[in-house]
Amino acid sequence: MKTEKENYFDLVYQVVRLIPKGRVTSYGTIANYLGLKSGARMVGYAMNACHSQPDVPAHRVVNRNGLLTGKHHFSPPERMQQLLESEGIRVVNDKIQDFNLHFWNPIEIKLED
Secondary structure (H helix, E strand, O other), X not given: OOOHHHHHHHHHHHHHOOOOOOOEEEHHHHHHHOOOOOOHHHHHHHHHHOOOOOOOOHHHEEOOOXXXXXXXXXXXXXXXXXXXXXXXXXXXXXXXXXXXHHEOOOHHHHHHO
């Protein structure tokens, strides 16, 4: 039987798998989408725990300012930036350039359906 934390992590991973290539979202945006307005930290914990799941593009989740705050959980830490840049996202000093242009909100899914 899964714990409440494991179930929450699974919900986070479902959302992260939907982030299109070349787009990013934030920990807080995922938490808000899942109905946990103060759950950004839990989303961060989920991202830190998912590196054994290659189908979860954790590199597409950044902080609310576009900073690569999770890069230290990649091996090597430069890997997060490399993955984003391979998708056409420019990163300078650990910050996504033109963040608003690349930002994806999961609510867009509901609007498109």
